[in-house]
Amino acid sequence: MRRYVLTGCAGFIGARTTETLLAAGNTVVGIDNLNEAYDRNLKERRLQSLLSSEGFRFHTCDISGRGVLDTIREIRDGGPVDGMIHMAAYAGVRRSLKNPWSYYKTNVMGTLNMLESCHKHDIRKFVFTSTSTVYGKNSEVPFSEDADTDRLDSPYATSKKAAEDLCYTYHRLSGIDISVLRFFTGYGPAGRPDMSPFRFVQWLVEGVPLILYGDGSQSRDFTYVDDIVTGIVAALGLTGYETINLGSNRPVQLYDFISLLECVTKKKAELDIRPAHPVDMRITWANISKAKRILGWEPSFSLEEGVENLVDWYLENRSWASKIRTR
Numbered sequence: 001m002r003r004y005v006l007t008g009c010a011g012f013i014g015a016r017t018t019e020t021l022l023a024a025g026n027t028v029v030g031i032d033n034l035n036e037a038y039d040r041n042l043k044e045r046r047l048q049s050l051l052s053s054e055g056f057r058f059h060t061c062d063i064s065g066r067g068v069l070d071t072i073r074e075i076r077d078g079g080p081v082d083g084m085i086h087m088a089a090y091a092g093v094r095r096s097l098k099n100p101w102s103y104y105k106t107n108v109m110g111t112l113n114m115l116e117s118c119h120k121h122d123i124r125k126f127v128f129t130s131t132s133t134v135y136g137k138n139s140e141v142p143f144s145e146d147a148d149t150d151r152l153d154s155p156y157a158t159s160k161k162a163a164e165d166l167c168y169t170y171h172r173l174s175g176i177d178i179s180v181l182r183f184f185t186g187y188g189p190a191g192r193p194d195m196s197p198f199r200f201v202q203w204l205v206e207g208v209p210l211i212l213y214g215d216g217s218q219s220r221d222f223t224y225v226d227d228i229v230t231g232i233v234a235a236l237g238l239t240g241y242e243t244i245n246l247g248s249n250r251p252v253q254l255y256d257f258i259s260l261l262e263c264v265t266k267k268k269a270e271l272d273i274r275p276a277h278p279v280d281m282r283i284t285w286a287n288i289s290k291a292k293r294i295l296g297w298e299p300s301f302s303l304e305e306g307v308e309n310l311v312d313w314y315l316e317n318r319s320w321a322s323k324i325r326t327r
Helices: 012-023 040-051 100-120 155-174 196-206 225-235 254-265 289-295 303-316
Strands: 003-007 027-032 056-060 083-086 125-131 177-183 210-213 241-246 271-274
Touching (some): 003 012, 012 040, 083 100, 155 241, 196 210
Parallel strands (some): 027 056, 125 177
């Protein structure tokens, strides 16, 4: 049995990672501030499913405050911690243009605080969850981990890249084993309502026009949540410093994604087409050869399977999921 700290435990991927670690017999100290970045009801429902687990302890904390882990008894007095999975972040490319201060406060200062706490409390393994947006619009596809990430297009992307740089600094100076995982458009049951998979399913089922920015030819490397979690857990065993893509290596145009949703939901989409947003990437596409080589990881869920699981979950939870704010 191992002990882990997981920040952002009420988030989409954070909650699923916590469930997986607990199911394997580990204990998890979960941290989340349950902010209003998107509909809090979804976060609270995810959290409620975790609170009944014997090995789970939850603390409402804002990671942007210095010394936050010093206040948590399970960390301060509970014995060795085997690793931290740092997932707490302000996410969302477009929204970061309106409030870049919150993004830097949480994503940069929060990461600094967590790294410093690992150093102080002798937590020797740190997994940092980053994003495909650090590749910007100028990287060649498929995106490889050694690509140039110096010319980025949003405060969100630059905040996550700055956090990656902090990770490398703490590895070099403190010897902490650090794995930086760059996610590509995670989706699945109980997903983020500010992302297109959840929104499109809700809007289709409820007969609401789908807001589509751009001409629909832009592509996304959709990655199922359980595949991402498998990669996170595998990365806990790595030593040294590594940056690794976790994606499907199968970019899909949004029009084709909508067509798949129409097929699964048996609903016809009414599109509300709007101009492309200047910070949106035309394509995300992960080169996952490194993940295969050093993690033994590759996705096991097809897009068709993942979408069916998402739609089934939505229909089973429609009584409340239909009320989640997506606009």
